[in-house]
Amino acid sequence: MSDGPAARRSPGEPWGGVSPFSIKTKLGTLVVIAVLITTGLSMIAVRTQTELRFITVFSMIATLLITQFVAHSLTAPLDEMNTVARSISQGDYTRRVKENRRDELGDLAETINLMADELEAQDQQRKELVANVSHELRTPIAGLRAVLENVVDGIAPADPETMRTALKQTERLGRLVETLLDLSRLDNGVVPLRMRRFEVWPYLSGVLKEANMVASARGGMASGSGSHTRTDVHLHLDVSPPELTAHADPERIHQVVANLIDNAIKHSPPHGRVTVKARRGPLPESLELEVLDEGPGIPKSEWHKVFERFNRGAVRRPHGPGSDGGTGLGLAIARWAVDLHGGGIGVAESDRGCRILVTLPGQPSVQS
Numbered sequence: 001m002s003d004g005p006a007a008r009r010s011p012g013e014p015w016g017g018v019s020p021f022s023i024k025t026k027l028g029t030l031v032v033i034a035v036l037i038t039t040g041l042s043m044i045a046v047r048t049q050t051e052l053r054f055i056t057v058f059s060m061i062a063t064l065l066i067t068q069f070v071a072h073s074l075t076a077p078l079d080e081m082n083t084v085a086r087s088i089s090q091g092d093y094t095r096r097v098k099e100n101r102r103d104e105l106g107d108l109a110e111t112i113n114l115m116a117d118e119l120e121a122q123d124q125q126r127k128e129l130v131a132n133v134s135h136e137l138r139t140p141i142a143g144l145r146a147v148l149e150n151v152v153d154g155i156a157p158a159d160p161e162t163m164r165t166a167l168k169q170t171e172r173l174g175r176l177v178e179t180l181l182d183l184s185r186l187d188n189g190v191v192p193l194r195m196r197r198f199e200v201w202p203y204l205s206g207v208l209k210e211a212n213m214v215a216s217a218r219g220g221m222a223s224g225s226g227s228h229t230r231t232d233v234h235l236h237l238d239v240s241p242p243e244l245t246a247h248a249d250p251e252r253i254h255q256v257v258a259n260l261i262d263n264a265i266k267h268s269p270p271h272g273r274v275t276v277k278a279r280r281g282p283l284p285e286s287l288e289l290e291v292l293d294e295g296p297g298i299p300k301s302e303w304h305k306v307f308e309r310f311n312r313g314a315v316r317r318p319h320g321p322g323s324d325g326g327t328g329l330g331l332a333i334a335r336w337a338v339d340l341h342g343g344g345i346g347v348a349e350s351d352r353g354c355r356i357l358v359t360l361p362g363q364p365s366v367q368s
Contacts, residue, residue: 075252093120144169247285252337260291267295286362
């Protein structure tokens with residue numbers, strides 16, 4: 001549809017201002033033609049002394065033929081639209097109405113096609129969601145089931161080591177469910193922000209320490225939920241000035257920073273370095289955050305896709321041990337949290353690796 005009429009004007013907007021091809025114009029023209037035909041035949045009858053009944057019959061036939069032609073041109077597209085609408089109601093979103101008219105019916109056809117495009121996109125997203133969630137949940141459930149079956153069948157003893165393996169799979173499921181809850185909040189719309197002023201250095205220092213502690217605690221366990229297990233990557237914090245403060249929701253900003261760090265670590269080379277920078281923004285208590293890694297980076301053609309759900313990037317395989325690619329939801333959740341603040345997030349130019357830039361306004365955005 002990008003090259004069709006929808007790309008040039010919105011549905012319902014008259015073609016070129018006032019359309020000379022509208023249905024009202026056609027109906028008015030039909031009346032005028034019918035009157036002219038009747039008047040013309042009447043004048044011919046007077047001059048040639050033809051009986052009035054013959055003139056009346058000829059006038060009615062000519063008017064009916066013209067009316068039939070106009071009526072067919074109006075009802076034929078309605079039949080097509082009805083067929084397409086019935087197909088859409090039955091779940092077939094591939095049908096489209098031909099947009100070859102320059103009147104109100106052409107606008108209606110355009111609107112129906114736009115609606116079909118939106119429904120088709122939503123249906124595709126729903127299928128992808130079900131497929132990805134099913135894929136992500138299947139692995140930990142299968143692992144937990146295998147451990148429990150071995151215990152029940154007597155193949156493995158119910159010792160602390162076996163139970164620890166089962167616990168790891170249960171924790172993995174918990175993290176997946178937590179991620180899906182974040183996705184549900186994203187879909188359901190506005191989440192109230194608890195805005196407050198906080199000091200940036202101790203806050204970000206705590207986020208980085210937590211990331212290191214969680215990675216060490218999970219050491220060697222494949223997460224499958226997007227949480228890294230690598231301990232070979234070094235985290236570095238750069239806040240300037242040291243007394244920098246910001247005004248935001250700390251819990252939501254924690255989601256943003258944690259997900260960006262997790263993504264950077266997963267794509268870092270062995271013994272790489274991830275840097276978190278914080279600078280004062282242009283407005284009072286606004287904040288600019290940067291997360292940089294030393295990985296392969298993101299091709300510029302992929303920049304607009306990295307914050308889409310279930311997008312795992314164009315890199316064929318993750319870098320470093322313990323990197324499984326995750327669910328592809330972390331950056332989508334980060335964008336959601338930034339959008340709640342009325343800020344911006346995106347990929348920025350970098351000489352090496354990937355650089356994600358986050359800007360947060362100094363005042364809370366009004367939630368509608």
